[in-house]
Amino acid sequence: MKQLLSGNEAIARGAYEGGVGVATGYPGTPSSEVIPAIIEHYPEIVCEWSVNEKVALEVAIGASLAGVRSMVTMKHVGLNVAADPLMTLAFTGVNAGLVIVVADDPGMHSSQNEQDSRHWSKFGLLPVLEPSDSQEAKEFVKIGLEISERFDTPVILRMVTRVAHTRTVVELSEPERETFRLSYQKDIRKYVMAPANAIGRHPVAVERWKKLQDFSENFWGNKVEEGKDHSFGILTHGLVFHYVREVFPEAPVMKVGMYPLPRQKIISFARSVEKLLLIEELDPIIEEEIRSLGVSVEKAKEVIPLCGELTPDRIRQAFGMPTGEVVVKETLPPRPPKLCQGCSHVPVFEVLGEMGITVWGDIGCYTLGAFPPYDAMDTCICMGAGAGVEAGFKKALSLVGKDHPSVGVVGDSTFFHSAMTHVVNAVYNRIPMKLLVLDNHITAMTGHQPNPASKVDAYAHKTPYVDIEKVVKGMGVEHVVRVSAYDKTLLRETIRRELEHEGVSVIVIEGVCVIAQPRLNQLWKEEK
Numbered sequence: 001m002k003q004l005l006s007g008n009e010a011i012a013r014g015a016y017e018g019g020v021g022v023a024t025g026y027p028g029t030p031s032s033e034v035i036p037a038i039i040e041h042y043p044e045i046v047c048e049w050s051v052n053e054k055v056a057l058e059v060a061i062g063a064s065l066a067g068v069r070s071m072v073t074m075k076h077v078g079l080n081v082a083a084d085p086l087m088t089l090a091f092t093g094v095n096a097g098l099v100i101v102v103a104d105d106p107g108m109h110s111s112q113n114e115q116d117s118r119h120w121s122k123f124g125l126l127p128v129l130e131p132s133d134s135q136e137a138k139e140f141v142k143i144g145l146e147i148s149e150r151f152d153t154p155v156i157l158r159m160v161t162r163v164a165h166t167r168t169v170v171e172l173s174e175p176e177r178e179t180f181r182l183s184y185q186k187d188i189r190k191y192v193m194a195p196a197n198a199i200g201r202h203p204v205a206v207e208r209w210k211k212l213q214d215f216s217e218n219f220w221g222n223k224v225e226e227g228k229d230h231s232f233g234i235l236t237h238g239l240v241f242h243y244v245r246e247v248f249p250e251a252p253v254m255k256v257g258m259y260p261l262p263r264q265k266i267i268s269f270a271r272s273v274e275k276l277l278l279i280e281e282l283d284p285i286i287e288e289e290i291r292s293l294g295v296s297v298e299k300a301k302e303v304i305p306l307c308g309e310l311t312p313d314r315i316r317q318a319f320g321m322p323t324g325e326v327v328v329k330e331t332l333p334p335r336p337p338k339l340c341q342g343c344s345h346v347p348v349f350e351v352l353g354e355m356g357i358t359v360w361g362d363i364g365c366y367t368l369g370a371f372p373p374y375d376a377m378d379t380c381i382c383m384g385a386g387a388g389v390e391a392g393f394k395k396a397l398s399l400v401g402k403d404h405p406s407v408g409v410v411g412d413s414t415f416f417h418s419a420m421t422h423v424v425n426a427v428y429n430r431i432p433m434k435l436l437v438l439d440n441h442i443t444a445m446t447g448h449q450p451n452p453a454s455k456v457d458a459y460a461h462k463t464p465y466v467d468i469e470k471v472v473k474g475m476g477v478e479h480v481v482r483v484s485a486y487d488k489t490l491l492r493e494t495i496r497r498e499l500e501h502e503g504v505s506v507i508v509i510e511g512v513c514v515i516a517q518p519r520l521n522q523l524w525k526e527e528k
Helices: 007-017 033-039 053-066 075-083 083-092 119-124 134-151 161-165 196-219 240-247 265-271 285-292 311-320 345-355 365-370 385-400 412-427 468-474 488-500 517-526
Strands: 004-006 022-025 046-049 070-075 098-104 155-160 169-173 223-225 233-237 252-258 277-279 359-361 406-411 434-439 479-484 505-510
Touching: 004 134, 004 359, 007 070, 007 098, 007 134, 007 161, 007 169, 022 033, 022 053, 022 265, 033 046, 046 505, 053 075, 053 083, 053 098, 070 075, 075 083, 075 311, 075 365, 083 119, 083 196, 098 134, 098 161, 134 169, 134 196, 134 505, 155 161, 155 365, 161 223, 161 505, 161 517, 196 385, 233 240, 233 285, 240 252, 240 311, 240 406, 252 265, 265 285, 277 285, 285 406, 345 365, 345 406, 345 488, 359 385, 365 406, 385 406, 385 434, 406 412, 412 434, 412 468, 468 505, 479 488, 488 505
Parallel strands: 022 046, 022 070, 070 098, 098 155, 233 252, 233 277, 359 406, 406 434, 434 505, 479 505
Antiparallel strands: 004 169, 223 252
């Protein structure tokens, strides 16, 4: 049976067909739809939204060690958070198959940077699979699980925004599901990475990498499509393959779908054409390796940029070809993103803007507080940095002997994700950090996924409420205040008063997300 599926939906289907038993993740565009798709369509798989990506990967590792195939999802910046367990997992290996779905965002449609997750392959000696459409996304999950078990390794499945969100036809298969059974066996030499054991596991990872290189040579995802004109051939990868076929329909094309690269297959392809062109999105990962092998690569008339996602027209432009004509019947006014009408963040940033204080920001809907009409945020680095930068700024002020009113701002999901440790650090080191936690009871920016402050889990079932105010008090913060986001007068007075406090201060600003509120109210009422 065939079905039209987005890449993310196809990944969910691949997990089902491939016998995954546990799926975890932290929401982040463009990866957020995988877990909801599993929950909606494949109840055989146990899912959770974890509090951050490191936690999600470690839970998946536990399932794998138990003998249950597992999958974890995140966006590219999330793998930075999960890198600590990932790099050691490359040494220990797995028990049951473990696939890590990482969604890159070329063009930064909804991201604060544009990193290329293919680097993790050589960096961690880890196989990376890169599908070009939904059909491959489904199949690569299944083959990824098989590779994971065959080579005793985690496998990274690298998605990009256009594959994750574009719907293409997928051929569905019968699931290969078995009754789960515990198959864990204690093996401290393999799983306890104390230095004495880790020294012995590094050569294992290196030897495995060599075997993966041999496997890549015959992997069906590294494919060559013959052409009519052999005056030149094109080497490309992933989604870009489809753009290349559109722009150069007569040329032979080789698509890379797995890293480590199939070196001999690339060399053979290069010899079959008079000259080899390489079209690569973002970093020159393929280019650098094949040049080191002595493979000659022709450059485009104009250099394909290292920034931004490719399109057929960007490729045509790089090769001096006429671009497609886009007919615009009327010019629409630009519509920049903005906070929703009635959003609880609006009065907060109105007050902060009016007070004129420095605001160290974070990732979330509230990042829009940096722009007009609020102009009330100074930085946006990564999740949790709103708290961390505020702490560092306060430490610097103690050196220069000056006072400068500033606060850090994080959301409720970000607080649980990576700001909690900054609160503990500030208490322990007596840093007079001032932190505003915008508690709207949902992870709003990525699609309204629940978090520990939502009172419901990924299945919309009642779960213990993790009260941020109580958590902060338990960390040793003596000045903790809860205030409504919509009481601007009280909010202003509270911020002004807490700025004068000499120690750590946390203000929990509450206002349920206006988009999620009807659904949350219904769930909370149903669970009473």
